[in-house]
């Protein structure tokens with residue numbers, strides 16, 4: 001989905017996924033010592049801003065300028081600073097071995113840019129760094145509770161196992177749970193959760 005689709009959604013006055021962080025992301029972050037985190041596709045910034053409140057140095061990016069505006073407003077409201085670039089996931093880059101963590105939270109992309117992004121994530125992580133991911137799996141197509149309706153943009157255990165062989169898998173779960181994240185992610189949801197260490 002293109003930037004203008006997201007710009008239109010994010011031009012609503014409310015935070016469409018809420019101001020609170022994704023629960024899985026927040027729980028995983030609590031287990032780690034703060035360092036540098038990269039948040040691709042950070043949208044309205046709920047996760048990047050939360051990480052900053054926990055002492056992390058945040059490099060976020062997204063293609064949406066409306067998302068960036070709301071993320072920087074949320075950061076100001078919480079009294080923290082984040083770096084938030086406008087960039088395409090297939091083109092953005094950060095130095096190799098520079099991140100203690102990367103979080104992909106509902107970062108749904110078509111297969112080609114997704115593969116490019118996942119390969120970059122592997123390079124950005126420092127040895128010992130962690131990838132934290134939550135996304136919808138194909139069973140979500142049966143729910144009307146959020147996520148893209150294109151199966152090729154949904155995540156499976158096979159996609160993660162194939163793309164992330166360089167990481168040691170700490171957690172890989174496919175599960176159904178109730179999500180309550182603003183207007184667009186609400187209700188019974190089929191997701192995949194992953195944590196891997198470089």
Ligand SMILES: C[S@@+](CC[C@H](N)C(=O)[O-])C[C@H]1O[C@@H](n2cnc3c(N)ncnc32)[C@H](O)[C@@H]1O
Nearest residue numbers: 006017041042043062063064087088089105106
């Ligand atoms: C479902 S939203 C999730 C936002 C945020 N991660 C969250 O959980 O609140 C997906 C985000 O991915 C971004 N996105 C999709 N394709 C992208 C691309 N190729 N490059 C950069 N951002 C992209 C969209 O602009 C949107 O903000």
